[in-house]
Structure formats: structure tokens, C-alpha cells
Amino acid sequence: MLRQPLESKTVTISRVHSTVTYPANFIFIAAMNPCPCGYFGSNDHYCTCSEKQIKAYKNRVSGPILDRFDILLTLQAVNLKGHDFKGIDSSEDIKKRVASARENQYNRYGKEICNGTVPFEQLIQSSPLTPKQQYDLQQVSSKQGLSNRVQIKIIRLARTIADIKGEVLISDEDLKEAMFLRKLAPPTHFSLTGEANKPLYR
Structure with a gap:
């Protein structure tokens, strides 16, 4: 039910006698x-928990929904005692x-x-x-099976980081x-280098 409003920023409600579409631009956390x-x-x-239980638990969130998140973070508990x-x-x-x-x-x-x-x-x-950045993103996307939607979100996020x-x-x-x-960064031994390849967005 969340996929339509997340994608189109609208929500459509259908009843027997009518169908109404409302604006639904929101931040999903x-x-x-x-x-x-x-x-x-x-x-x-x-x-x-067993490894099988953890995997089944995480799979309760579908891939299409995860694709529509801009940022995915794993947070650790922080002990506030003595924290300066x-x-x-x-x-x-x-x-x-x-x-x-x-x-x-x-x-x-x-414009705004x-x-x-x-x-x-x-x-x-x-x-x-x-060309180097296009190649690097393509390499990571190929290895991790990223959808075009996720690749575009990475570029949008990188542009925002540059703006900040x-x-x-x-x-x-x-x-x-x-x-x-996006929890998609390569491990530390992976270097963001490579030869130019065809642009992702053409």
C-alpha cells in the first residue's frame, strides 16, 4: 500500500461510487x-536468534519497499553515562x-x-x-544486484552530500x-577506481 504514495506522492482511494486522489508528499521514516x-x-x-530466524525477520520488509528508501542505517546502542x-x-x-x-x-x-x-x-x-564515477557505480551495482531506482537514489544522495x-x-x-x-558501500579493500565505461543514465 505504501508503494504508490512513495512513488507518485499521491494516494488513490477507490469506493463503489467514486475514486478520489489526494496529495501525499511525506517523509517516510x-x-x-x-x-x-x-x-x-x-x-x-x-x-x-538463529541465522535462519534473522534472515526470515529481515525478509519481512520487501525489496520494492527497501528500494524506495534513500538512506539505510544500522545503529549501535550508545551508553550515555560519562559521555561528554x-x-x-x-x-x-x-x-x-x-x-x-x-x-x-x-x-x-x-525554483524551490x-x-x-x-x-x-x-x-x-x-x-x-x-566516466570513472559511472564505472565505479556500475561495478558496485553489478556485484550487489542494485536496481536502477537504487542507483539513481545513490546519485541523488551523493549530490546532496556535495551540497552540504x-x-x-x-x-x-x-x-x-x-x-x-545505503549500506551498499564496498568493503575496505575495494577502491573506487576503474576504467571508463558507458554512462549508467544513457
Whole structure:
């Protein structure tokens, strides 16, 4: 039921006598435990789940829904006792960076529209990937079986990371960070290098 509003930003309700479509542009945030008992990966508790149980639990979220998430994160529990919070940005500092990134996007596209919703053709025309970046993304996508939707989301996310940093173009590090935020980054021994290949988006 979520797939249509996530894709089209509208929701259609059909009844016997009529069908009505409403706007439904929203931010979708979801959370789940790492396993049925909730302690997989914990440093303080023992996980009682089998590998089969964990896999079945994660498979309850369908691939098409996961494809429609921009960011996928795995979080670890934090012990707040004795935490000094040094080096952590304040909400005000983060707010300023976000506002600046949005302003950059408005100026780039000539209207109040962001990287997440601008037509992909317009985004890639204003911020093209280099041949090397296209090849790197293709290599990761081939190895991990990424859909075109996920690849486009990675590019959109990399463009936003570049905007937050105040960069004009998408750097290799921006693309790599976007992969990490989709839980799709290659392992540490993998280097974002390669020969040029055909562009992904042509």
C-alpha cells in the first residue's frame, strides 16, 4: 500500500461510487530491530536468534519497499553515562548547513525544488558523473544486484552530500559516502577506481 504514495506522492482511494486522489508528499521514516530478540550485534546482551530466524525477520520488509528508501542505517546502542558529547555539532549548526544546501539546490534548478524530487535528467545534466564515477557505480551495482531506482537514489544522495559540503560537483568521496548511507558501500579493500565505461543514465 505504501508503494504508490512513495512513488507518485499521491494516494488513490477507490469506493463503489467514486475514486478520489489526494496529495501525499511525506517523509517516510521507519525503524526495526536487527533480529527478533533485538540483541543481534549488541555488546551487552546475548542474541538468542538463529541465522535462519534473522534472515526470515529481515525478509519481512520487501525489496520494492527497501528500494524506495534513500538512506539505510544500522545503529549501535550508545551508553550515555560519562559521555561528554565533545565534537558533536549542535542542532543550530546542522540547521544552517541544511538551509545552505537547500539554497544551493534552489539556485541550481531555478525554483524551490530539491535533489530528491528534481527530474533525474535535470539533476544529471547539471551535475554529471565523471566516466570513472559511472564505472565505479556500475561495478558496485553489478556485484550487489542494485536496481536502477537504487542507483539513481545513490546519485541523488551523493549530490546532496556535495551540497552540504558546498561543492560544485559530486566528488568520489561524495559517491562513496552515499553508498555507505545505503549500506551498499564496498568493503575496505575495494577502491573506487576503474576504467571508463558507458554512462549508467544513457
